[in-house]
Amino acid sequence: MGLVVQKYGGSSVATAERIKRVAERIVATRKDGHDVVVVVSAMGDTTDELMDLAQQVAPVPPARELDMLLTSGERISNALVAMAIHSLGAQAQSFTGSQAGVITTSTHGKARIIDVTPGRIRAALDAGHIALVAGFQGVSQDTKDITTLGRGGSDTTAVALAAALDADVCEIYTDVDGVFTADPRIVPDAAKLDRITYEEMLEMAASGAKVLMLRCVEYARRYGVPVHVRSSYSDLEGTIVQGSMEDLPVEQALITGVAHERGEAKVTVVAVPDHPGVAARIFRTIADAEIDIDMVVQNVSRAAEGRTDITFTLPKSDGPRAVEALENRRGDIGFDQIVYNDHVGKVSLIGAGMRSHPGVTATFCEALAEAGVNIDIISTSEIRISVLVRDLELDRAVTALHAAFELGGGEEAVVYGGTGR
Amino acid sequence: MGLVVQKYGGSSVATAERIKRVAERIVATRKDGHDVVVVVSAMGDTTDELMDLAQQVAPVPPARELDMLLTSGERISNALVAMAIHSLGAQAQSFTGSQAGVITTSTHGKARIIDVTPGRIRAALDAGHIALVAGFQGVSQDTKDITTLGRGGSDTTAVALAAALDADVCEIYTDVDGVFTADPRIVPDAAKLDRITYEEMLEMAASGAKVLMLRCVEYARRYGVPVHVRSSYSDLEGTIVQGSMEDLPVEQALITGVAHERGEAKVTVVAVPDHPGVAARIFRTIADAEIDIDMVVQNVSRAAEGRTDITFTLPKSDGPRAVEALENRRGDIGFDQIVYNDHVGKVSLIGAGMRSHPGVTATFCEALAEAGVNIDIISTSEIRISVLVRDLELDRAVTALHAAFELGGGEEAVVYGGTGR
Numbered sequence: 133m134g135l136v137v138q139k140y141g142g143s144s145v146a147t148a149e150r151i152k153r154v155a156e157r158i159v160a161t162r163k164d165g166h167d168v169v170v171v172v173s174a175m176g177d178t179t180d181e182l183m184d185l186a187q188q189v190a191p192v193p194p195a196r197e198l199d200m201l202l203t204s205g206e207r208i209s210n211a212l213v214a215m216a217i218h219s220l221g222a223q224a225q226s227f228t229g230s231q232a233g234v235i236t237t238s239t240h241g242k243a244r245i246i247d248v249t250p251g252r253i254r255a256a257l258d259a260g261h262i263a264l265v266a267g268f269q270g271v272s273q274d275t276k277d278i279t280t281l282g283r284g285g286s287d288t289t290a291v292a293l294a295a296a297l298d299a300d301v302c303e304i305y306t307d308v309d310g311v312f313t314a315d316p317r318i319v320p321d322a323a324k325l326d327r328i329t330y331e332e333m334l335e336m337a338a339s340g341a342k343v344l345m346l347r348c349v350e351y352a353r354r355y356g357v358p359v360h361v362r363s364s365y366s367d368l369e370g371t372i373v374q375g376s377m378e379d380l381p382v383e384q385a386l387i388t389g390v391a392h393e394r395g396e397a398k399v400t401v402v403a404v405p406d407h408p409g410v411a412a413r414i415f416r417t418i419a420d421a422e423i424d425i426d427m428v429v430q431n432v433s434r435a436a437e438g439r440t441d442i443t444f445t446l447p448k449s450d451g452p453r454a455v456e457a458l459e460n461r462r463g464d465i466g467f468d469q470i471v472y473n474d475h476v477g478k479v480s481l482i483g484a485g486m487r488s489h490p491g492v493t494a495t496f497c498e499a500l501a502e503a504g505v506n507i508d509i510i511s512t513s514e515i516r517i518s519v520l521v522r523d524l525e526l527d528r529a530v531t532a533l534h535a536a537f538e539l540g541g542g543e544e545a546v547v548y549g550g551t552g553r
Numbered sequence: 554m555g556l557v558v559q560k561y562g563g564s565s566v567a568t569a570e571r572i573k574r575v576a577e578r579i580v581a582t583r584k585d586g587h588d589v590v591v592v593v594s595a596m597g598d599t600t601d602e603l604m605d606l607a608q609q610v611a612p613v614p615p616a617r618e619l620d621m622l623l624t625s626g627e628r629i630s631n632a633l634v635a636m637a638i639h640s641l642g643a644q645a646q647s648f649t650g651s652q653a654g655v656i657t658t659s660t661h662g663k664a665r666i667i668d669v670t671p672g673r674i675r676a677a678l679d680a681g682h683i684a685l686v687a688g689f690q691g692v693s694q695d696t697k698d699i700t701t702l703g704r705g706g707s708d709t710t711a712v713a714l715a716a717a718l719d720a721d722v723c724e725i726y727t728d729v730d731g732v733f734t735a736d737p738r739i740v741p742d743a744a745k746l747d748r749i750t751y752e753e754m755l756e757m758a759a760s761g762a763k764v765l766m767l768r769c770v771e772y773a774r775r776y777g778v779p780v781h782v783r784s785s786y787s788d789l790e791g792t793i794v795q796g797s798m799e800d801l802p803v804e805q806a807l808i809t810g811v812a813h814e815r816g817e818a819k820v821t822v823v824a825v826p827d828h829p830g831v832a833a834r835i836f837r838t839i840a841d842a843e844i845d846i847d848m849v850v851q852n853v854s855r856a857a858e859g860r861t862d863i864t865f866t867l868p869k870s871d872g873p874r875a876v877e878a879l880e881n882r883r884g885d886i887g888f889d890q891i892v893y894n895d896h897v898g899k900v901s902l903i904g905a906g907m908r909s910h911p912g913v914t915a916t917f918c919e920a921l922a923e924a925g926v927n928i929d930i931i932s933t934s935e936i937r938i939s940v941l942v943r944d945l946e947l948d949r950a951v952t953a954l955h956a957a958f959e960l961g962g963g964e965e966a967v968v969y970g971g972t973g974r
Contacts (some may be wrong), residue, residue, distance in 0.1 A: 148609035182629065188569035189576070189633050197639070200647050201632035204625040208603065211622035212610050218618065219611035226621050372873070444775035 133165035134300035135257070137288035139172075139267065143307055144364040145209050147175035154305075154364070155216035155280045158262060162222055167257045169297065171290040172213050172266040174205025184490060195240030199269070199280045203228070206266035206286075214264045224266040225256050230278060234270035234289060242282035243352075245289075246273055247295035257297075264322075265293060284345025291348050295355035301372075302352065303345065303360045310361050310370035311336065311343055313389040313539035317529045323541025325388065326369070329377045332388045332482050338426075339480035340393030349373065377484035377515065386492070387483035387537045392530050396426060397451040397474035398508070398520060400443040401458065404467045406433035411442060414458065414467050423450040427478070427511045435487040439468075441511055445520065448474050476508065477526030480518040481533055487514055499536035505529045554587035559710035560593075560688065560806035561573035564728055565785040566630050567597035567763040575726075576637035576695070577919035579683060583643055588678045592688040592711040592905050593634050595626025616661030620690070620701045624649070627707075635685045647685040650698060650931045655710060655715075663703035664899070666710075666772075667694055669717035678718075687715060712769050714774035722793075723773065725765065731782050731791035732757065734810040734960035743955065744793070744962025746809065752796045752850055753809045753903050756937040759847075760901035761814030762765025770794065798905035798936065807913070808904035808958045813951050817847060818872040818895035819929070819941060821864040822879065827854035827889045830865060834886050835879065844871040844879045847900070848932045848939060859913050862932055863893065866941065869895050897929065899949030902954055908935055920957035926950045 136157065145151050154172075162168045173179075182201050186193045193201075208224040217224035233249035256263045267286030270280050281288055287304055294302035311333065312322040328336070330353035337346045343361055352359045352373065362370025404410045411430065418425060426445045433440035446454055455472050458465065486492050496517050500507060505528055508520040522528050534540065559579065566572050569871055575593075583589045594600075603622050607614045614622075626938040638645040654670035677684045682907045688707025693700050702709055708725055715723035732754065733743040749757070751774035758767045773794065775781045783791025832851065839846060847866045854861035860974050867875055877894050879886065907913050917938050921928060926949055929941040955961065 148606060151610050184634055185569060185629075185633060189572050190636035192640070193636040194639045197632045197635045197645075197647055200634075201629055204628045204632075207625045207628070208606075208622055211618045212606060214618045215607055215611035215614040215622075219613070222617075226618055407955045454919075 133167075135167040135169065135297055136161055137169045137171065137285055137290050137297070137299045137302045138305060139211075139487075140170065140175050140179070140305045141301065141388060142284065142304055143471070145213065145494040148212075151175075151209075151212050152216050154457045155213055158213070159217055159220045159222045160515075162262055168262045169253060169257070169293055169299070170262065170264050171293065172206065172209045172234045172264060173267050173284055173286045174417055175209045175212075178205040181230050190312065199240045199278050202280055203266065203269045203278050206268055210264040210266045217262055221260060224262040224264060226266070227252060227256075228278075229269035229289065229490055232263075232265040232293070234292065235273050236270035236279045237283065237366060238272040238274050238277065240279055243270060243272065243279035243460055244550065245270060245281070245292050250293060250296050252443035253293070253297065262311060265289065283439055284348050287348035290349055291355075291357050291359065294357045295351065298540040299357065301358045301360050303362060305362060305364035306343060307364065308343060309363045309366070309368055311341065311373070313394065313541070314530055314534045318392070318527045319390075319534045319540070320433055322534065322541035323539060326465050327372050327374065329347070329375050329380065329484055329499055330373060331377045331515060332484055333373045334483045335513065336389060336391050336479070339391035339482065339516065339518060340478065341389075341391040344373070374418055380484050383395070386485035386489055387481060387539060389482055390530050390533045390537075391396045391480045391482060392513040392526055393478040394477060394523065394526065395448055395473065396445040396478055397446050397448045398443060398476050399451070399454055399458075400441055400473075401465070401467045402441050402469045402471055403437070403439040404442060404465060406438050406440045406511070410465060413461070414442060417461050417465070418444075418446070418454055420451075421453055423447075423454050423457075427509065427510055427520065429509045445476070445478065475523045476520050477523040477529075478520050479517055479526060479533065481530045481537065484515050486517070491504045493517060495536055496533065499532045503528050503532035505532065554588075556588040556590065556718055557582055557717040558590045558592065558711050558718070558720045559726060560707055560722045560724065561591065561634075561726045561785060562707065562728070563594040563597050565726055566593055566634065569633075572633050573637050576634055578640055580638055580641045580643045580786075583683055585710060589683045590674060590714055590720070591634065591683065591685050592707055592714065593627065593630045593685060594688050594707040596630045599626040599629070607741075617698055620914075622700050623701050624687065624690045625896065627689055629672055631685040631687045635683075638683055643683060644681060645683040645685060647687070648673060648677075649691035649699075650690035650710065651686050653684075653686040653714065655713065657691035657696050657700045657702065659693040659695050659698065661698070663689060663695065664700035666691060666702070666713050668711045671714060671717050673719065674714070686710065705769050708769035708773055712772045712776075712930065713781065715778045716772065719942065720778065722779045722781050726783060726785035727764060727787065728786070729764060730784045730789055732762065732794070732810070734962070735951055735955045736813065738751050739913070739951050740955045740961070741812075742961035744960060745849070747790070748795065749809055750796050750801065751794060752798045752904055753905055755808060756901070756903040756934065757812045758905065760812035760937065760939060761899060762810075762812040765794070792890050793965055799957045801905050807906035807910055808918070808960060809901060810903055810960060811951050811954045811958075812901045812903060813947055814899040815944065816869055817897060817899055818869045818893065819864060819866050819867045820872065820875055820879075820895050821862055821892040821894075821898075822886070822888045823862050823890045823892055824858070824860040825863060825886060827859050827861045831886060834882070835863060836888070838878050838882050839867070839875055839914070841869075842874055844868075844875050848871060848930065848941065850930045850932055865958050866897070866899065896944045897941050898944040898950075899939055899941055900947060900950045900954065901937055902958065903937050905936050907938070909950045914938060914955055917954065920953045921950055924949050924953035970971075
């Protein structure tokens with residue numbers, strides 16, 4: 133048999149009882165004859181509680197110490213899962229990210245994985261043991277300090293280990309049944325996808341789908357690791373993320389799903405001179421403030437004036453800072469005004485088949501028009517159409533698109549709660 | 554200036570508020586110009602809570618995983634103290650036992666320190682930083698697994714680091730003012746000792762005094778580390794543990810203090826054949842059951858019968874197992890019966906001056922007789938007289954001896970609570 137990597141999130145191991153349930157599933161997988169490596173997040177709200185403790189003793193905790201503190205959470209959960217496995221009669225050993233050979237950059241709080249050298253994991257597997265690896269952490273190549281990987285870190289750890297160990301699959305256990313054609317809390321008849329390509333999943337994640345983080349999907353794509361997103365509450369098959377859209381048969385279903393994002397705001401830099409370098413100055417200003425940008429839209433200039441508007445979206449929480457940064461450079465950039473709008477929502481249609489089927493954009497716009505949703509800005513990629521709409525119209529837009537492209541499964545999707553992260 | 558090692562116990566760092574108080578003291582020490590290394594135990598009851606969690610998932614948790622779990626406690630507290638120090642404007646870094654170079658045997662749960670190679674600590678100090686080191690843990694020389702050091706482990710870590718770094722002093726911060734001539738909760742006028750030799754402190758610890766563990770004092774004695782036991786609630790000088798009794802002036806005070814132990818039981822193996830090898834068989838049986846023995850008393854045999862009694866004391870919790878182990882070997886050993894008594898208490902008089910002053914034993918016995926306390930068994934060393942008495946008479950015995958040897962300070966000792974550990 134082969135090697136399986138499994139990842140369990142915080143809610144899956146929130147209590148002693150849940151830990152024992154997870155241990156049963158792991159042991160069952162081992163009994164099927166597989167080598168098993170398991171990545172476990174910290175129990176429940178542990179990470180938040182530790183962050184809270186940190187802020188009680190220091191308003192601005194130093195990053196190195198924050199990583200030393202937060203990584204305790206995964207250490208605790210992994211040791212407990214190993215113990216539970218042991219009491220079921222199987223052999224297990226827990227390892228920190230450092231012990232597992234997860235080598236990272238030195239940026240505390242959001243380190244990137246440079247390499248994975250899982251020698252001790254391989255040795256444990258060869259000795260017949262189940263290996264538990266603390267997610268969300270590694271060791272810095274330069275300083276030998278413990279680092280944490282930032283959001284989605286545990287999923288990324290799991291995929292990185294799967295790649296390094298040449299696993300057959302990386303199973304991500306979560307509190308939803310898989311990847312859906314839309315958020316079931318908005319569209320009750322959203323269907324669970326059986327399969328989705330890496331590129332489509334990347335677009336879904338980038339467009340607001342919370343079930344897998346972008347970096348984890350990109351890592352999987354780069355190393356060709358099949359990722360199986362499934363529920364930790366049942367034995368149902370979930371969604372397999374695998375394959376490139378280049379390999380899809382021409383007759384492949386047109387559209388995969390609808391994603392939405394509520395957390396963005398829109399900034400329009402009005403009437404900038406239409407010269408080379410102006411856009412660069414705007415985006416360098418934003419980058420220097422360490423703000424990430426999502427959609428960027430610039431239309432043709434109003435020729436008579438030689439000016440144009442540049443619009444971009446960004447996380448709402450960064451909005452005020454971005455506006456302030458731009459206002460401070462008004463002279464350099466030369467705009468008339470900044471328009472800021474945080475009552476927007478983004479909805480995206482994703483599907484590999486979009487490339488070969490004309491008319492998708494037309495159907496898209498007709499569906500929104502029929503639902504009375506006004507399109508603010510449009511931005512597209514080869515397999516995605518995204519629009520910004522009024523936030524109060526977002527749910528209606530999602531529902532309209534889902535119906536227009538006939539994505540519904542016919543049955544109501546079961547929603548357990550959670551964001552599918 | 555020199556190098557100071559400070560150790561803070563769990564109650565000293567039980568809350569965010571206490572952590573900040575500890576950080577203030579540490580920074581003040583640094584501002585006095587010293588290099589500072591700090592060993593911190595886990596916050597409050599963290600270790601017990603983690604043990605409890607462990608037992609919820611596995612009745613008999615594997616030792617390796619238990620160590621992975623329990624060491625998270627010290628990791629958390631040390632990172633938090635480092636953060637608090639940082640917010641006071643000083644530089645600090647926290648290190649695990651492994652990172653600090655604490656090398657141990659591989660016996661999980663009660664590893665012994667083999668060596669301490671504190672290169673990274675030294676580098677941090679040279680860079681002007683305060684170094685925090687997680688107590689109670691190290692890394693196994695053979696397996697490279699994380700190990701915990703057992704009871705008194707954090708004190709031992711602190712002393713071991715002080716020895717390896719050639720510190721001027723190792724300050725043990727606790728919830729009592731120092732080492733007293735007797736337990737102030739029994740003897741209100743017990744006096745705080747300003748100084749005590751290593752050998753006397755060893756005897757006090759072995760005789761029931763809980764303020765420092767035996768292994769920590771022995772480590773300090775072997776490497777000549779001065780240990781300052783003091784209160785974390787005040788700036789009062791505590792008790793300095795230093796020096797050998799060989800170096801004491803002849804006119805040195807006769808007696809240092811009275812210690813007591815309530816947790817022991819007495820086992821008498823009655824009428825064993827008075828041959829070579831019988832005692833060995835008895836104690837090998839007990840050792841095989843992994844039970845530690847304290848006092849051993851064997852008196853001359855009843856010549857007519859060629860038989861004798863062997864009595865020993867042990868922790869009450871091990872009593873039933875010891876009796877069972879001996880009963881299982883009745884044929885081999887050849888005794889008439891085992892008498893077991895767990896209603897005993899041990900009281901000990903300790904003092905380096907005992908060697909050169911005859912009459913101490915006489916005064917000892919007279920004091921107990923006058924208090925109406927019957928002596929069950931007597932056992933002595935060069936600087937200690939220990940007796941076993943009825944448990945209900947223990948407090949009376951302690952008080953009588955303390956008064957007979959005029960150890961009282963005249964003022965009532967302040968008791969903060971806690972066992973002085």
